[in-house]
Amino acid sequence: MPERIEGYMGKQLRISLDNKKYKIEKIDTQTLKDYLGGVGYSAKILYEELEKGIDPLSPDNKIIFATGPLTSYRVPGGGSIEICFKSPLTKAWGEARCGGNFGPDMKKAGYDFLIIEDKATEPVYLFIDDNRIEFKDASHLLGKMVSEKTRMMREELNNNDISIMCIGIAGENLVNIATVMFEGRAAGRCGGGAVMGSKNLIAIAVKGSGKIEPKNPDDYNIALKEIRNVVKNSEIAKGFREFGTMGDMAGNDAAGDWPTKNWQANNWGKGEELFDYYNRHNFINNKMCYKGCPIACGRIASVKEGKFKTPQHDGAEYESLSAFTAFVFNEDMDAAVHSSYLCDEYGIDTISAGGIIAFAMECYENGLISKKDTEGLDLSWGNADLLPILVKKISKREGIGDILADGVLKAAKKIGKGAEKFAIHCKGLEGPAHDSRSGKALAVTYGTANRGMCHIHPLEGMAYDSGKFDFGMIPYGVPDPNKIDRWDEKGKGKTVKILQDGLIMPDVLGVCKFFMYAGITLDQYAKLLSSLTGWNLKGKDLLRIGERTNNLQRLFNTREGFSKKDDSIPDRAKQRPLFGAYKDEDRCIVKDYEGMLKEYYEARGWNTETGIPIKEKLLELGLDE
């Protein structure tokens, strides 16, 4: 057996689907010290093992399920799994995180990382039970909704104490926005579900009995107690618990941070009313996404009656419900809750789905698609009845849904006639429910985030500018957010560089990002990690690992042909809003995006003409090979 690395399981499970073989591999200690885990370690593996230019839906692609060293039921936020792959949606770096028990349970089974290769000849699912690895027939699971798949697998494995991640019907149909689901929660972005589907891998079930002992248990317990106290005393943690992510709907609308009607505006004035309706009619209770989460921001929601009647389910997040209200100009919250639920059941990304439907509505309004193209469907703005219909059509690739299933960038190319101007994306990933006209750091984060216009890595830009969160990063060069204006542009490029390097760390360490919002700092994570592994790490060391990870993901994209031209953001995300409370507010317009981008490249040590990391920077980060 491999030698144990302190603080890790020290093993990765490599699955070869074509011949149904597996290998248990020892992990190199120095690689772990350089990349730690999660999206860092996965970047190293995918950069080294994938060939340039592969088809993301071919057997050549690999998909990694990665924990981090802090993935654990004991660590606040440690119920986390990162899924990394080359994205079929963007053909760039792809990653998606999911909260839940799967990560901690995979680690208990003995594996820090699970690397899936090749393609099975028939539909299969994996059952991982410590050292027992089984390839099971999954043909009977095809065509089933996510909750039904999960129920059937639990029944046939005769065990309720297993964690299951599976794809939905959309993943089976290689829909480019397909998710990988853990019960009602999604590893949502970039199309990981389609990659699994392309491999004929329908689900993974995991169960484990192992345990990791910290190198220095006393120090570990002290560090753990310290961060638990941070969470316990955090007003933000209390806010997440009481209101969930939905708690920001009214505030974001008021702040001009709520992209509305396919980003025609950044404010609608309906956020308060919709949030109130949701609270009175849809919200049932909060929920932990993994056993023991001290924040429990998850929501249980339903629609009790009417044409959008929906059972109690885990979901109803801010992003999902914004995508099915503001994005598409829909005032019916019941329809939004129902559509979000259907996305989870069919296994498609709620954010991309809402963005794609908004794009289609604007194409329809402008005569680029007609009722002939939609088989008689009325794609008018705000048509609540249409939303669940299009979710199903996209998931099943039926009719107009087949064109929309591959995202706005590809759909715009197919539709032609200038449809590109209505496609709101960066690098091919549809925009989320935060607007760069609410604060300029968000513009730079959208343009430069390695997976595209996502809602996770750029979120710190909005939190910094509008929320005035400093994340304990002032000692590392981030200006005090209370001394800057959210609409200032000068300085934001440099600030974003530091924020990105620090705020990628939860995805490297294998914890939920919301705990940094609750106040846990890099130094506190470093202290915990040091006691776990016996390594002597400080916050600045984590920041350097974050920088290395961001650069390696950038190199992955550079190798695929991405450069400065792909760091642009949609005109809509910069221009004067067409309506709403900010339409006369000049300060919200992004005036010098190129200047901010240049400042960002300089801070990164990248070529300012091409956006490609320069050799000296790569040498400095140990990425010169």
Next chain:
Amino acid sequence: MKIKVKLYTILKKYAKGKVLEENTIILHKDTTLQGLSRSLNIPDNIGIIFLVNDSPQGKEYRLREGDEVKIFSFICGG
């Protein structure tokens, strides 16, 4: 002067004992939004957004009799 003020989510607790029935509060003439925020003991170091009569306003805005103020903060989930 009398104005109306409504606080949202994590800011609601700052209304306790300060904001009267029907969301009213009595302030000195020419109080700014920053003055209102301080009178409610909202910390200076958290990001807040003001709407006055449903229009966004900066903290230097001088309130007038009958204004309706909404104050939002951010939990920052996405």
